[in-house]
Amino acid sequence: MKSVVITFPGSNCDRDMHVALTKFGFKNQMVWHNDNELPKSDLVVLPGGFSYGDYLRCGSMASKSKIMQSVINFAKSGGLVMGICNGFQILVESGLVPGVLLRNKYLEFICKNVFVKIDNKDNPYFKNLDKEVFELHIAHNEGNYFCTNDQLKEIQDNNQVAIYYCNDNGKTEEKFNPNGSLKNIAGIFNKEKNVLGMMPHPERMIDQSLSGEDGSLFFKNLINNIK
Amino acid sequence: MKVSAIITLKKDVLDPQGKVIHQTLDGMGFKDVNEVRQGKYFEIDVKENDPKKAQKIVEDMCNKLLANLVIENYKIIEIQ
Numbered sequence: 001m002k003s004v005v006i007t008f009p010g011s012n013c014d015r016d017m018h019v020a021l022t023k024f025g026f027k028n029q030m031v032w033h034n035d036n037e038l039p040k041s042d043l044v045v046l047p048g049g050f051s052y053g054d055y056l057r058c059g060s061m062a063s064k065s066k067i068m069q070s071v072i073n074f075a076k077s078g079g080l081v082m083g084i085c086n087g088f089q090i091l092v093e094s095g096l097v098p099g100v101l102l103r104n105k106y107l108e109f110i111c112k113n114v115f116v117k118i119d120n121k122d123n124p125y126f127k128n129l130d131k132e133v134f135e136l137h138i139a140h141n142e143g144n145y146f147c148t149n150d151q152l153k154e155i156q157d158n159n160q161v162a163i164y165y166c167n168d169n170g171k172t173e174e175k176f177n178p179n180g181s182l183k184n185i186a187g188i189f190n191k192e193k194n195v196l197g198m199m200p201h202p203e204r205m206i207d208q209s210l211s212g213e214d215g216s217l218f219f220k221n222l223i224n225n226i227k
Numbered sequence: 228m229k230v231s232a233i234i235t236l237k238k239d240v241l242d243p244q245g246k247v248i249h250q251t252l253d254g255m256g257f258k259d260v261n262e263v264r265q266g267k268y269f270e271i272d273v274k275e276n277d278p279k280k281a282q283k284i285v286e287d288m289c290n291k292l293l294a295n296l297v298i299e300n301y302k303i304i305e306i307q
Binding site for chain 1: 240241243244247292293295297298
């Protein structure tokens, strides 16, 4: 299985993502944001970081970079595109997933482990996972998901919420919401479920001795789903 | 022509920075404040001498990059 990680100026989770994808069997290629053509692959990842210094709005500049037209075409043709953290911000700015990511409610950069609950397994990312609650890491300043009421209705009607912030038992109450995100939303899909944007970093949870293994479960399952 | 545009958050969008500025102003003794909303201001010098055309160019920029219309509104405030 082939994957591509796009590196934007200011990306800083691109190599971590490369390590994670390679560890679980992907043949990964790094692609520079200024390239025109996306190499043939089964998965494209927009990594975390601070592309273009978060100028204007997080992800707004990166969403207009040269490679993004190919990424958008790939996504529109049904290809799997995953955006993590700043990658999620780039996805919303490019219009591939609905909504926006605002500044965290209490104006703090949040860097900690959180629990997230998978809401919908009827998609290539989460199908066949045998648990619902995952411990993953978040590190962001703008992860406060927001969308209009009309968009929210559409997202809910189409089961586009991918994951919610919750506690270790999977309770998705407001007190387990780290950043003020609408309805505790931590990640969403596009309508077709081939594009996934989420704030938590699965690539930071792939080593028992360093962090945890819930990211490993995600990547192992993902490559099996794609095969 | 120089075109000035301001971008503001829509009414129902939470503005935590504006809230903190409000609280700080309150703490400094400015007690007559109802609300503070923070926005962005752009001055764009475009290679166009017709004011209407210049305005259109900057509006196009606002629609495509400078503002995110899910949460923000823009307004051209000056053309000179």
